Amino acid sequence: MGNTRTTKTVIITGGNSGLGFECAKTIANANQGWHIILACRNANKGTQAAETITKETGNKNLSFLKLDLASLASVRNFVAEFQSKNLPPLQGLVCNAGITSGESIEYTKDGFELTFGVNHLGHFLLTNLLLPSFAEPARVVVVSSNTHNPAIREGKLVGQAMYLGAERLAHPNSEYKLTSGQKYTSSKLCNLLFAYELDRILKKGNKQITVNSFDPGACPGTNLAGENNIRKTIMDSWLGKSLLKIMGVVASTPEKSGEAMARLLLDSKLENVSGKYFQIYEEIASSKDSYNKTIAKELWEDSVKLTKYQDIYTILS
């Protein structure tokens, strides 16, 4: 398998851990000619993950490229470095990396609230800067979370998502402060608003680039809740898993949901499916707010300003 000729490239953000790692492993195992780039902020973790996947699958077509979504300069450097490499055409992008943060406000290198900055703004800029490099047909997968939906149990448990506008999410003050859970769920709502708006723009431009969103379910065992964190210890325990079941939360494993995430890229039946939201393997509806075209456009335009990015509307026209 190590010598399979690669014909296309996929970039997976946060591919060194949890769901991104399992997704990369599934793609490597599928042996469909992908060169897989693990876009990670930590070089040791990134190269080690690539080596582990090679060892476990026999597929050598993986490489690491440094990407810190908490820095717009790093996102730009990543894209420049990617473009300078002589890799097979870019036909896949999985916006998977994500964080939760505590109650106090932390900031990205550019002064944005960290959760919104990493989960939404970093991926917004990355995707837009990569668009001219895509070879059609291509697929984009945006990893959200069903906790973005305040109408369901998961959303209520973690903290009601609030779309306050990009400027207020990026620069919270005492008046517009969200709880730790709300910062996460609101950023995941932004992931969906972004994915649906991108899909509409690409369809208008007759681009053969599909954009689908993904909820992996609750997957204890990843590092999302933070290393050595009490939440992680509880979630990973037998008690935590039983509690999730009793509460009726849709639960999965990193392995199963990583496979389901990869399927959005690999499955030929999904070739023309775009603008949809999948919970593990099932297409479901997202929250009412996530379908609001007005706030999606507003989020897009404000994200352009915040990231100082030249708009795709200009590129497509």
Ligand SMILES: NC(=O)c1ccc[n+]([C@@H]2O[C@H](COP(=O)([O-])OP(=O)(O)OC[C@H]3O[C@@H](n4cnc5c(N)ncnc54)[C@H](OP(=O)(O)O)[C@@H]3O)[C@@H](O)[C@H]2O)c1
């Ligand atoms: N696990 C769940 O129950 C669950 C449920 C719903 C949705 N999700 C979503 O699934 C996605 C993957 O999460 P996971 O559960 O697999 O967690 P994870 O194991 O913590 O993986 C997150 C990945 O994101 C990377 N990352 C964090 N900050 C970054 C930055 N500034 N720049 C680049 N990469 C960065 C991490 O890198 P490091 O290793 O260097 O930290 C890691 O590779 C997230 O978008 C999350 O919101 C997870």
